[in-house]
Every structure is written in structure tokens, then in C-alpha cells.
Amino acid sequence: MLQNMKPSLIPAEQASHFYMHWMNASREKRTAKIQSLITQPLNRLNLEALLKREMDDGYPLPRAMRRLRNLLICAIIERDLSGKADLSEVVETMTRFAEFAIRTHLKTLSEELTAAHGTPIGAHSGTPQEMIILGMGKLGGGELNVSSDIDLIFVYPENGETKTTEPGQRPLSNQEFFTRLGKRFIKALSEITEDGFTFRVDMALRPNGESGPLVASTNMVEQYLIVQGREWERYAWIKARPITGNPDDIRALQEIVHPFIYRRYLDFSVIDAIRNLHQQIRADVIRQEKLHPERSNNVKLGRGGIREIEFLAQMFQLIRGGREPALQDKSTRNILHILVEKRQLDDDIANALLDSYTFLRNLEHRIQYLDDAQTHSLPANENELLLIANSMGMETTSELLDELKKHRSFVSSQFDEIFSDKSSKEDNSKPVIPQPLLSSQSEDEQIHSIQTKLESFGFAEADNAARRLLSFWKTNRIQSLSDSTRTRLVTFINTTLPELLKSSHAPVVTLGRLLDFLESISRRTAYLSLLTEFPAATQRLIRMLDASEWAARYLTRHPILLDELLDARTLLAPPDWPSFTAELEQQLELQRGDTELMMDTLREAHHAQLFRFLAQDLAGGLTVERLADHLSRLADIIVETALKEVWLAMPKRHRDIPRFAVIAYGKLGGKELGYASDLDLIFLYDDDHPDAPMLYARLAQRFITWMTSSTSAGILFDIDIALRPDGASGLMVSSIDSFERYQAESAWAWEHQALTRARFCAGDENIGKRFEALRDRILRQPRDRQWLRQEILKMREKIHESHPNRSTLFDLKHDAGGMIDIEFIVQYLVLEYSREYPELTDNFGNIALLKMSEKLNLIPEEAGEKVSAIYRQFRKRQHEIRMQGADQAKVEPDEVTDQVNEVKKLWNLVLLHPSNEAD
Template structure:
């Protein structure tokens, strides 16, 4: 039996079996969709293989001009076929591609050479005929080729080069929506991977693409307009379950808007199935679980109804029949008693879908009666330099503290080359944002002119990346949250300006204010790294983006007053610990000569990370240890350490992760990058300077092999508890403190919270001296519990005066808080008026004199 006839008869048997199982309640929606989709794949694959053999016999095998390799037809399933959710009576949307141009290689005299392009066009035509020609056995599938490049006017088959040029030069927004579903049914894996590399950048942007909302909104409006025209011509057909209000297409749009916005940064959102995509949205806090459950139920209801409409005449229809008798049949097929029950159920499901759709896609703009006059006035005012007085008067009426300066800044920004080079739509959008922001700033903060300046810096930075202004227009509440943050902190404003992708974090207050879950964060890091396996730059970007997002959430909670400085430092240190851990593991996988699955390697944290006092922009002071007798260990762990540093410090499109300082490794700059545990122990007990033991007082195991971490902690405790001659220790500590003091001269009339006599470094040196001089007798002093807790412990042990210890601990806490607030305003040096901290500095000096007997600065 010829293959086309056999395939048609198989199709008829399969469809009859599906209908019987479905209507008898034995088949789920998933079974119906997956079975017919699998059969479509089988039909295409079987016919392509047979036709390829037939064509090759006549024309030879197509050979790539550049690779010299045989070429195969890649058939892409689009739409519901691509998503594995095909209807029983659906057309199948196909695209035909082939990798390279070239010519066929003829090995027989009777064969006639063809170009690859002509070969695959002929093959495509034969495939369409084999599937869709109507014979006495019917057809296998109707075929729609309208989605190919250039549509009906384009060639039936396109090479990868043609496809790439088309997508770059002519690809339209609606085609991004279509190509989300593209799935290769035939072709070699390496060719499919090459095609994916061409298509992915077109479909999925590297940044969050909130412009997709307007694009899908426009597409939906066009579809609805066409449906309304058809309904006007045929009023009896006013129940289109696919394209009508609250129909299947709106559910598909709801799923795909998240894919187009975020799929470039989250590979999990690239699933071609509407149901699969909806199902993962709650886990990403993108939709409420209840809303997704309702949409999935509505999708199942509408698709089941669509199938029953198509079962009647094996036709691709989505509209309820006008005839009451036929409607009753459909109702009964849906398990309902009468037409009214069906219509009531249909209306209920469509209301749910329409409500969810409107929540996502409704226009976020000024009321129509206000929009034109307000926006026109704003445009006229901003665009004309002669209107400086009008802008100034507007700002004065809003209570701006420097209306003249702010008006000048606003006009200069608007007349900048960056703003003037924007397309008209983008300029109008920016005007809308500024107009919306001016009264909001006045309502939020008294520092209005400063905040406006920070906002204009931010808007200039994002002006050419249309997705970010689109986000602010689509979600007006985000502008208010943005303004609150940048008004509170210049550092936050600059951070957002460098990383505008963080605007996404402002969409949902719940996400922004949620307490960190470090186990879940680590799991997400690992998941996203695994998804980008093999692409080191993408993995680096993943880590940076995750770091920025989590740090930004902490920043938001900090600015809202939800975190103490100590608690914030704990969180920032925990965040760094996770990123160090996952980076070590990811970097190890890139060491081609690695000799074991998991490295016997540890990262030891010193300084602020070691003491869990990390700030927003702190470096990481670390050293690297290993414990491995393998002959290749030293070389491989040196490679690992180098790659770890590279992963941390390299500038990528997403910035850097952390600056790394490795100066505290044994022998400093002249020492090896990585030390064995034994070598580290020998160095610390026999060669280390006193200042290195001081640094050891706030060092800890950070990441890597836990057994090495335990050995390090044991060495650390043993070294800290070594007996020391008190006067010699005092001499060394004083000398180092004076050296530091000299290296940071303060020629201002303000008090330097960190470096001045009576400041934070004095407190840290006193704690370090007390630990080194008394840990031999008091093992509890070796605990890495922070300077404040150690001061109070020393007081309980009778080593220092309790009242002084409490006051100095309070001083340290206050210094840290003041330093933190100053840094949030973008100041590099934390200096204050001396009278603000006179008492604190005095008490610190008193404790210093009680411990050392002489001041930091010795009078000449």
C-alpha cells in the first residue's frame, strides 16, 4: 500500500479511537493533545524520510557548500504542533529550513543536479501534497505555511543564512510570538542546535522585555477587530472559543507574555507548551497559584469544547454552531443537559480568562479626556528651551526646593542628543514618565530637586532600552517605588542606573520585602547555572543578575528601616557565602584536567566577610586551601583559584560579582595562590607576623570542602591560643595601628569614623589584642562572634571595665550605623562633625589608654 494511503487510513483509525476514548471519558485532555501531536510528528518524519530517499535517487544528495556535508530538511512545527498541544482537526503550521546552500552531488548518470534551494523546495512541495491532498481516504493533515519568512511571498524553504538575515532585518514582533512555539520535528541534532542559536536571540531578549506587553496587546486588538468584523457579517457565529473574548488565544497570550519578557534570562520559561508555562509561573512568583489553577481549568474546558466542535465534521472550527439542535449535541458531548447549561459554563470560564487578561493587558495610561491635553502641554514645554519659565513655574507650584536649577536640568536632559535621537514613540513615553514623576516626587520627599536629578540620570541611562520605560509605563506603581528608593539613597540610585534590570524587582512588594531564604537562593543559583552549562559568560551573567536582585531586595528592606546594620551585614555575608560556594563548584567543572569530581578545596574568608560585617560594596578578603595528595592537585587547584577570581572579578554585560583581595595568603604577594592545609599550618605557627594573627581573629571557613573547613578552624583556634609575651605583643599591635593611622591622614575638620583616633579601627585593634593576649587562658575568646560580642565577653571575663566595654560596644554599633547611612548617600569617606560623636570617641580613647597605656597618636 502506498505510504500516503496508509498514513491517511492510520489517521482515520487514530482519530476515531481518540474521539471514542474522549467522549466516553477514558481519555484526558493531555492524552488527546499528546497523541495527535505525536502522530503529526510521526507522519512528517516518515514522509520526509521516504521523500528524501526518492528525491536523492533522482537528483543526488544535497551537499553544503561550506561544510561539504550532506544536508537534511529541517521541518519546524509551529503553533499548537510546536507546543505538543495539537487539536484533532487542526491544520499543522510548518516551516521548512535547511542549513547551507550548495548543490546536489550526483553519483549516477541518470541523476540531475539541483541547487540545495531548489531541492528542498521540491521536497517541501511533495511533503505538503503527501500530507494534505484529499483522496478517497481523506487527508492526513492540512498544512499551513504562512508563518515562514516573508509569508506566502517567501520561498517555501529557506537556508539558515536566509533565515538569519530575515529575522535581523525584517522580523516583526508578532513573529517573535510565533517562533516561541517553533520545534524541530526533523533534522540532525547539530543542525537543530545551530538553528536554535539563530532563532533564540530574535525571540528572547537578553534583558527583560516589557515592550512585549504592548506588542501582544496590539496583536490581540487586531485579532479581536477581525473577529468582530466576522461576527458582524455572521451574527450567528458570535461564540468563537479560540479568538473571542476570554478565549483560548487570550490564555496563550497570558502565558507567552511572560516568556517574551523573561525567557531570555530564564530558560525554564522557554517551554513551548502553554500549560507547562502556566504551571511554572507560581513558583517564580509571577502569578498567584489560584489564578493559574483557574486558567488551566478554563484552558481544559475551552480545548475540550473546541474538540467537540471539530469532532462533528472533522473541520477546523472554533465557533459554536448557530443551529439549536447542533448546539444541544455539543452540550451533551460536554456532559451537560442542555444548551443553556453549556452557555452558562462557557460564559463563566470566559469571564475568568477575560479578567486575568485585562489585569495583564489593559492600557495603563491617563484617562482619555486628560491624556491629549496634558501630554501635548508637557511635550510643548519640554521640547522648547524658551519655555524655561513655564517649567520653573510648574516646579515651584509643586514645592521644589530649587525650581530654577531643576527646570534647567530638566530642559538640558530633554535636549540632550540621547533623548532627541529617540523615536517619537519613545520620546512620548519618556515625557509621560517625567510628567507622572514630578508630582510624585513632591509627595514623597522634601529633597525634590536632588531626587529629580537622580531620576533624570536614571532615565537617560535607560532611554534607548525601550523595555525599561515600557515597564514603568505598564506598571505605574513601580515608578513610585523607584522614586522612594532613589530619594532615600544616592548609592541606590547609582546602583539602579548601572543595573536597570532591577526595575523588575520593584513590581511586587511581596517579593521585595520577603525575608531571604538562602537554601532556596542557592538552589536557584545551581538551577540557572546548570541551565547555562557550557556557556561560561552566560553563567557569569546569571550569578551577577541573581546577586544584584537579592542585594537589591536587601537594599529595599534596609531603606524601609526593616533591617538593623548588624542584620543586614549578616544577610550580605550569607549572600556572599552562597555565591562563593556555587562559583567554586561551577569553576571547577571548567578545569579540563581536574582529577576528581568534587575538589578538596576550601575558601577561607577574612576581614569583613570573615567577621560577617560585609557592606553593599565590600571586597572579599579570601585565601585558598587544599588537602589532596594527588600529583596534579597543586596545579589543578591553582587553576581553580585563578578561575574563581576570574569568575568573580571579570566585567561582563551584567557587571562584576565581587572584587577579590588575596593579600592575606601566606607570604602575601610573594606567596603561592593556593596553600595546602599543612603548609598553612606550618606558616601560621612558625612564620606569620603578628598582624596576620590579628587578621586570623576574624577569619572563618566560607565555602568548599567542609572537612578542610574543620581543619582550618582547629588551626585557627590553636594559633590564637598560642602563649604570647604581652609587652612584645602590645608593641607590635601599636606599631601596626600607627602605621595604618599614618596611611590614612585626615586633613579635614571632620571626624573619620573608621580611621581617626577613637574610631572603628581602634575598637577592632583592641579586640584583636585582647583575643591574642588572653585566648591561651580563655578559649571562648577564639569564637568568631563579632567585635561587639567579644567586647562584652572580655568584660564578663574581667579583662576590661564593664561600663567602658558597654559604651565602646555602643560606640561601635553607632559608628557602623552612621557609616552605613553615609555610604548610602554615595560618600566614599565616612566623616561627621566631631561633636556628633564626641562622647563615643572619648570612651574609645579611655579604653585604649586602659589597655595600651599610650595613645594611638603620640605627641611630638
């Protein structure tokens, strides 16, 4: 819960020398002005009307703006100290006023300069040019201090020169025009006069800093950021917000700046860059405090101060902002809230940080209220310190200092938890792996050296592990890395081996998987940074690599999923499907127009959620059935979302929502999807528009392309549409009417078999309802029992012939007595008995349908329980084998003899010897 600010114990005149001097100059008149303002929130004031009032009193614009500024500052002091204004009102009022002053002065000065020199015109575009003023720092973030300077960058769109239209106008180059404009603008705001100043202006953040030109063209900004832009400038440009300029020019500039700030991948290397920047700032603060002891206790730049909270927020922005558009917000306070929504920060941590941020900013304001000075340090004078304490609602300075210490201690602890240098805690003993390029040892000597070290760790098979390590180190990819990156790899492997040995059931196998993974990420230092910065993620990585060959391959193909290992709570949390869907749709909405990015987003969202299931599966938290339910639901959402986006991107569509549906067959239809299952789909439509067949065929084709194309993020699913009417020779899409006719008049028995595991998946719900009703009718239609058995037996024989088992092992899926036989038994029972027992048409899955058949006396007592348990066992065993990387699930025959005999017994009873069936 955020703290409420206590009202000041002393009046504004006592808490602020500035306020007192301002009031004393004309007490009666200024008291009336103050009272007219402070009855309402100041961030809602009509600034134009207030400025006009000053100018109507005869003051020119620069002086009128300064007088308005002084009035606003004093009104803020009055409302803030009395408890009527909160932090939001204070910083929003100052931000609004700064924007108003910038726009007003720029408009006036631009008109004056244009009258003298003509209108600047772009040489390339031939259009009039306007200066873009970017607000940086707290102005850009909408959180400006009461006595802050404003950090600005001036940009103009393109080179050219002014176009003169009046006699006496002297043309200038655009560079010269906007440079003159910038200088006059800075003077108008910052020159100190009898009324003070409007804002101090700091231009140090512009390209090349103080040594660079005052005003830069868009092209110059682009070249600078590409060639010279540094990590700390990424941090600074996060806050960049255009205050003036033509919208098209602003958009063009943002397209340049955005990829410089935000990476499309998760950029954990930024942690080290921010750590170094923080250390430089701290070193400078310490130097200044030694030179000026009276400036110690800096609430902005000191330990646990405002800047550390800003660094925490912006660290998440730089790491994730390219993939999470919501994190591109400019406000520190907003970012802390968003981090909770994105599950990157605990709610209590974020609230405590906001609490500390509010306290520190309020304290900073009270320090600045004292003399309207741009300072962030508590006063050394005891009397002034007491004024600060009283203005914070505290009786004594010790109470203030204790409260300040509490907040700074919390902030610094949170900062250190993320930004402490993890490498300093690592084992710096001699690396296991030598660097062959620098080594004079022979290969055998190097292997022996590594083997000796591994044996000291307790490695069995140390010789094999040593050879694997040396082989890894000598690959071209590793040897082509920079010395610093290779050194980081050495350090990482050296510190990881003890954890691997402790956690692994097969250390040499797991080591090989780890090295394959490290080789795949070796050129993306951000991933190595993640593992270095978050040791807990490394531990989870080792456990996953140890548990599953399939998981190791999957993570090696999609290393971006390392991010999922950071937080065990998120990794192991049950799916929140409404939130997942809403967040995915929100991301895609922001990316419309960039097909490749949208396809990547779909893939990354699918991979991330699948990876969470994988982690839960390997941890023993999911049954095979529950996993299949989750994977099927995930596939449904992806299919629905992709279909929607493909339709929105279709040209010449005749309706907003397509009358088109996706029907799932096979494993997705039966909600038995596995990690690597393909999707068996058919497409139906119900639309009498003359272009509908062609349009929906294109929709289906583009949908398949979206699902199956290999992008930088991989693929989503393989799609099989062979189950459509007339198979490979049939149309890609069918009208629901023609599909009904086909199923009723022309479909083969095996197509009705397939219907037993079919369901509406995505698209038009009315078509979905028609399909479900049709499915129910088809499954319940009367059939000749003997004919049906023969058809199913023929289909079973075809499948057996297409999957010959040439090994001595038992194929859990395809061999007689395996999973296919169980599925065929269920399909026969559904097709034969649904007319009499309609509940069999419900798509409950094979296990439930076997149990139901037993209760309906369609199979002998206990047969349903026994065979359904066997089916569950086989699926689990198949899953475990495939998780170790095998394409086919085969076991020693004697391991499953009893189960196979039980399945064959039921097969013979149901499909070969009907006279023995239960009545």
C-alpha cells in the same frame, strides 16, 4: 485546584456526527477496533504497529495513514467523552500522531525523490542534506487539537545540488529538490480522498509568508530574521520545534533562531507589540462575526479565549526567556506552572488560568468532535449547542454559557490587567518639559515655562528643578533619541512628577537622581516600557531614589534590576538560600561553554539579591547586623559557585573536585560585609599531585578574574589577597601544611589579629576543618601580654597614619575612639585570653565578643554592653551616611562626644593601663 472534566451525558455517536458516520460505514469491524484501543491511554499506542495493520489490509501509505487518523480521532472522542482521557492525553495523542505522520511520509517521499534525482549535497560542507520540518503553533507546543491543521516551516541546511549515482537520475539543485519534496509531502498529508485527509497543512508562518519560497535554506532564514523579522514572528517562533532533520543541522538553525526570539535583557517592549497583535486579531474576529453572525462566540480568538491565555504565557516568555531558560518551554500549560515556580504568577492565579485553559480546550474539542471541522465557535443551532452542552456534562445550554462566561470573564480580566494600555490613563495635559528642538522660546522663557508648571504642582525650589529638567532635555543623548522615544519620556516625566512630589523628602534632589537614571536607560526602550506598563514599579523606583544616593547610583549602573520592583512580595521576601543556589547552579549548568554569559549570570544573580536587600534595608526591614549576615551569606554562595565553575572549565585538571579552599578574612570573615565591601581572601590546598601548586595557582588567578572582571553586567567583588603568607611577595596559594608552619613559626602579630576575623568560606570542607582547628590553636597559644599590647598599639598607629583625617569632623571608623579602636580591643582580648577561655575563639562578631568578655570579667561590668551598643550605633550611622553616597562616614564631633569618650575609656583600660583591668 484544577477542575475535573465531567463525563458526557450523551454517547459518542450522539455527540459527534463524524463518529456516527464513521461507525455506520462498518459498525461491527470498527466497534472491535475502537474497543481494542480505548482500554489504554492513547498517547502510549504503538502507531507503527497500527499503521502496519492498515497497510497489511492492502492500503497504500497515504490511505492507510488517513484510516489510522480516523480511527484515532474516534477513539479519542470515545475516551474523552467517557471521562477516561484528560486534556493531556488528547493533545499528546494528536501531537504524537502528527509527528509520526510527518516522519513516516517524509522518509518515504525522500527515498522516492532520491531514487529519481540523487542525494542532495551541501556545496560548502559536502555532506548529505536532510529537510528540517519545524512544527509551529500547537504542534510545536505539543498541544495539538483533534481537528487542527498543522503549521509547518520547511528548512534545508545549505544550497548545492543532488549527487547522482544511478543511470537515469536527473540532478536538481537542493532548492528544487526540497521544494518538490515539500509539495509532495503537503499533498500526501492534506489531499482529500475517500478517507478524508491526515492533516491540513498551513505554511503561512514561513519567511515572507505565502509570497516566500516554500522551502528556505538555513542562511535564508537567518537573513530574513535579521532583516525582516517582526515582533509577531518572535511570538510565533517561540513554538518552533524541529520534528525531522539532522541533529547538527537542527542545532545550527536553533543557534540562529534563539537570539531572534529571546533577548539577553528583560524585554518589556514586547507588551505593546503583543497588545497590538491582539487588537489586530480581535478586529479580524469582529469583522468575521459581523459577516457571519453564526460564527460568534469564538472560544479561541474571542475575548477571554484560549489565545489570550497563550498571549499571557508567551508574554512572560518573550520578556524573560533569554534570562530564564526554563521559560523556553513550548507548552502553554508547562509555562503557567513554571511561572509559579519563578514567582511571576501567584499559584491561585496560575491554577485558575489552567482551569480556564482546560475548560476552553475541552469545549473547543467538543465543538470539533461534532463534524471533525476546524472551528472554534459555538454552533448557532440550538440543538447542536445542546449537544455540546451535554457532551460537556451539562444539562442545559444556559449552564454551559454561564460557565463559559465565568471563565472568559476571568481570563479577560487577567489579560487586561497586564495588556491594558497604561498610557491611555495618563495625564495628557501640557508637558512640563518643552521640546527645545521644536520650540522658538529662549532658554530663559523655557525655564520660566517649566517653573510655572512645577509651581502649579507645588514644587519648592521650582527654579532649580526647571533648570535641571531643561539641562536633561538638552543633553546630546536625549536629543539623539527618536521623536517617539522623546515623546514617551516627556509623557513619563509629566505623569511621574506628582508622584515624586508626594513621595520625596527632597524633590529637587530626587528629581536629579531620576533624570540621571532616565538618561542612562534612554536608549533601552524596554526599561521605559516597564515603568510605563507597571506604575507600581515607578512608585517604588521614586521611593528608592529619594531614600538613597547610593541606591540611585547602583540602579543607574544596573537598570536591569528594575525588574525586581515589579512585585513587592518578591522584593521584600526573606532570602530562600537553597532555592537561590539551586536556580543559579541550574542556569550556569545550561550555559557552560560560554564563559562571558556565565560571568554575567553570576553578576546578575548577585545584583538582584543584593537589590532586594537594599529595598528591605531602605524600608526599615533589616538591622545593620542582619543585613551584614545576608550579604555575607550571599558572598559565600557566589564564591562557592564561581569556584566550582572555574574548576570545571580548567584544562588538564587531575580530579573532579579540587582539594582547594577559600578562606575569608576581614569583613567577610567576620560576617560584617557591606554593600560595596571588597573580599579579603587567601587560598589553601591539600594535594600532593606534582602539578598541584601550578594548577591551583591558575585556579586562584582565574577565580579572581571571574570575580573582578568588568563585563556588560558589571563586576562582582574587588578581591584583596594581601593577607596571604608573606603578603605581596608570597605565593598566591599555599598548601595547608606550609600555612600551618607559617602561622606557628613566622606570622606577625597583626596576622594573628587578622585570624580573629577569619573563617572557611568555600571549597574543600576537610581543608576548612583543618584551617578552623589551626585558627583555634594559634589564637589560644600563650603570648607575652606586654609584647602583644605593644604590637597592637604599633599596628593601630600605622592604620591611623595611613588614614589621616584633615577635616574638623569625626571619622566614625578611623579616628581615636571610633570603630577601629573597638575592633582592636576585641582582637586583643581574643588573642590574650583565648587560652584561658576557648569560647572567645568562636567567630561571633565584635558585639557578641564584647558582651562575652564582660561576662568573663575581662572588662568592667557594663563596659561590654555600653561599647557594643556604641559599635552598633556607629555601624548604623556609617551605613546611613554611605547610603547617601559619601565615601567616608564623618559626623560633627559633638554628636558623638559621649560615645567616643566611652570607647577611649575602655581602650585606655585594656591597652594602656592594664593595672586597672578587671580581674
